[in-house]
Amino acid sequence: MVRKILVKTFIAIVLIMLYLPIVWMIVFSFTDTPSFSNWNGFTFDNYINLFTGQSKNAELIQSALLNTLFVGFFVSLLSTILGTLGAIGLHAIHNKRIKAAYSTVNQIPMINSEIVTAIALALVFNLFASTFKINDGSWGMTAFKLILAQTSFCAPYVLLNVLPRLQKSDNKIYEAALDLGCTPAKAMFKVVLPDILPGIVVGALLAFTLSIDDFVITKINVTSFDTLSTMLYGLKNGKHPLPADIRALFTIIFFIVFALMMVLYSPRKKTEKDK
Amino acid sequence: MFKKLLSLPYALFMLLFVLLPLALILVFAFIDASDGSFDMLANFKELAKEDALGKVVKNSFIAGFSTSAICLLIGYPIAYYLTKKEFNKKGVMIGLFIAPMWVNFLLRMMATKAVFSVLNVKLGMGTVIFGLTYEFLPFMIMPLYNTLLKIDKSYIEGAGDLGATPTKAFWKVTVPLSMPGILSGLTMVMIPSITTFAVTEIMSNGKMMLLGDFIYSLKADSLNMAATISFVLLLFMIASMAITNKYDKDGKGGRLW
Numbered sequence: 001m002v003r004k005i006l007v008k009t010f011i012a013i014v015l016i017m018l019y020l021p022i023v024w025m026i027v028f029s030f031t032d033t034p035s036f037s038n039w040n041g042f043t044f045d046n047y048i049n050l051f052t053g054q055s056k057n058a059e060l061i062q063s064a065l066l067n068t069l070f071v072g073f074f075v076s077l078l079s080t081i082l083g084t085l086g087a088i089g090l091h092a093i094h095n096k097r098i099k100a101a102y103s104t105v106n107q108i109p110m111i112n113s114e115i116v117t118a119i120a121l122a123l124v125f126n127l128f129a130s131t132f133k134i135n136d137g138s139w140g141m142t143a144f145k146l147i148l149a150q151t152s153f154c155a156p157y158v159l160l161n162v163l164p165r166l167q168k169s170d171n172k173i174y175e176a177a178l179d180l181g182c183t184p185a186k187a188m189f190k191v192v193l194p195d196i197l198p199g200i201v202v203g204a205l206l207a208f209t210l211s212i213d214d215f216v217i218t219k220i221n222v223t224s225f226d227t228l229s230t231m232l233y234g235l236k237n238g239k240h241p242l243p244a245d246i247r248a249l250f251t252i253i254f255f256i257v258f259a260l261m262m263v264l265y266s267p268r269k270k271t272e273k274d275k
Numbered sequence: 276m277f278k279k280l281l282s283l284p285y286a287l288f289m290l291l292f293v294l295l296p297l298a299l300i301l302v303f304a305f306i307d308a309s310d311g312s313f314d315m316l317a318n319f320k321e322l323a324k325e326d327a328l329g330k331v332v333k334n335s336f337i338a339g340f341s342t343s344a345i346c347l348l349i350g351y352p353i354a355y356y357l358t359k360k361e362f363n364k365k366g367v368m369i370g371l372f373i374a375p376m377w378v379n380f381l382l383r384m385m386a387t388k389a390v391f392s393v394l395n396v397k398l399g400m401g402t403v404i405f406g407l408t409y410e411f412l413p414f415m416i417m418p419l420y421n422t423l424l425k426i427d428k429s430y431i432e433g434a435g436d437l438g439a440t441p442t443k444a445f446w447k448v449t450v451p452l453s454m455p456g457i458l459s460g461l462t463m464v465m466i467p468s469i470t471t472f473a474v475t476e477i478m479s480n481g482k483m484m485l486l487g488d489f490i491y492s493l494k495a496d497s498l499n500m501a502a503t504i505s506f507v508l509l510l511f512m513i514a515s516m517a518i519t520n521k522y523d524k525d526g527k528g529g530r531l532w
Contacts, residue, residue: 004361007352007356007362008362010352011353011356011362011368014372014412015371015372018372018375018409018412021386021387021389021390022375022378022383022386024389025382025389035389036389036393037392037393082284082285082288083285085281085282085284085285086281086284086286087282088281089280089281089282089283089285089286090282091278092279092281093282102282102286106289108294108297109293111512111516112509112512113466113487114467114470114472115471115472115490115491115505116300116470116505116508116509116512119490119502119505120296120297120299120502120505121296122498122501123296123299123300123502124292124296126498127299148292149292151288151292152289155285156289159285184277184278185277213377213379215379215380215381215473216472216473219473219491220491228379229379229381232379232381232382232385233473236381236385236473236476236477240389241385241388241477242382242385250379250382253379257377261374
């Protein structure tokens with residue numbers, strides 16, 4: 001009995017440590033002070049100003065948000081296409097060596113330390129820029145670079161979410177479709193894709209979340225291009241690192257990501273029950 | 276055949292943006308930063324001359340080892356008790372420990388720093404280790420939780436039947452059987468915490484640098500030098516991967532999501 005109380009206390013203390021800063025930020029997003037320390041009355045002004053574009057960092061927030069969503073959307077799209085095709089192909093390959101090569105390459109972006117991945121990508125972009133004489137400073141090139149860089153670590157997550165779906169689905173239906181006169185491409189769209197769609201959706205959402213959350217690889221591979229993460233980094237040296245409008249913005253993002261996670265994790269629970 | 280060909284775009288992409296970049300690290304680590312000639316040792320000699328490096332390496336090891344040790348000390352009991360139904364009804368609790376990972380880490384660090392400044396805590400090595408522990412605790416809890424969950428309870432009951440006290444059964448059966456999780460957790464905390472970038476800077480108010488911050492600062496002057504340190508880190512990583520793979524044959528211990 002005593003042990004049970006001790007364990008619960010321990011778990012509670014660690015959880016409080018983990019959530020205190022986040023909760024503190026959410027609470028202080030409803031008051032209009034630059035710092036975290038003094039409560040200046042309850043208000044929705046931070047949120048209203050955010051949407052009407054009247055807050056202090058409005059321009060910064062607007063461009064960072066647009067850049068982040070733009071890059072995130074295309075990273076998610078490209079990762080989903082590459083990862084899904086990769087999974088379908090990998091599932092059809094039975095050569096053990098090729099399979100092992102794929103799984104090693106998939107693991108690299110997950111295990112490799114982010115800063116090493118980032119430097120490695122910077123080397124590649126430098127090489128491409130000097131070989132093809134590309135001026136990589138423009139907004140378009142920067143966004144393009146970022147999309148490629150982030151896709152390199154997001155696509156493997158899509159592949160790993162789609163692959164289990166394929167392993168569960170019955171290949172005979174695809175073959176039957178071929179026997180009944182479907183072209184392979186048509187059979188793919190009509191039979192295989194609907195079957196693995198849940199895995200693809202989860203993979204796409206995961207890629208989007210990973211993309212908007214990325215900091216290290218983004219920061220090292222871009223100059224004069226702000227995403228939400230690099231915008232936060234830019235604010236770190238200010239007297240008050242988290243001003244009121246930024247707190248409100250990230251409170252909204254926190255709840256969106258929270259909702260996304262609920263979506264991401266609920267289908268997985270169902271598949272576990274299926275077993 | 277048609278299906279197999281579908282994996283080509285993925286393979287090509289990974290070749291260009293995962294394998295080629297790593298290969299370039301190998302190449303650039305051995306290309307002299309000053310004149311662009313091939314030289315096995317030039318960059319390493321140059322690195323040895325950096326005054327800051329000694330301090331950075333020392334701080335990285337202190338921070339890396341303390342963070343891993345603290346994460347293990349906090350993470351093991353949490354993972355252990357959360358595998359028991361009475362503390363983790365419907366798996367909600369384990370979710371609560373993983374969820375903070377989905378909040379941008381810069382935001383969490385800056386919020387923590389702001390809370391520290393309200394509480395008048397002095398920023399330094401202590402707060403850096405706190406920040407790193409906060410950041411990487413889920414990476415310790417998850418592999419431990421997965422390994423502990425897989426341990427066959429009949430081994431522990433068997434130890435009890437043969438006369439071992441619960442404490443003894445824990446140390447002689449549970450801990451050795453959870454070794455793959457411990458190793459996997461240690462690698463997943465140690466290397467990222469040494470090479471992380473920005474956490475140290477924020478949590479020490481820019482007074483301290485770990486290897487990650489150092490690489491970032493080098494990158495502005497010379498990508499070759501950044502590649503040289505990255506090369507050394509890469510060797511460490513391959514070594515630790517080899518060790519973990521040896522103990523974790525099915526490779527499931529390390530997966531986070």
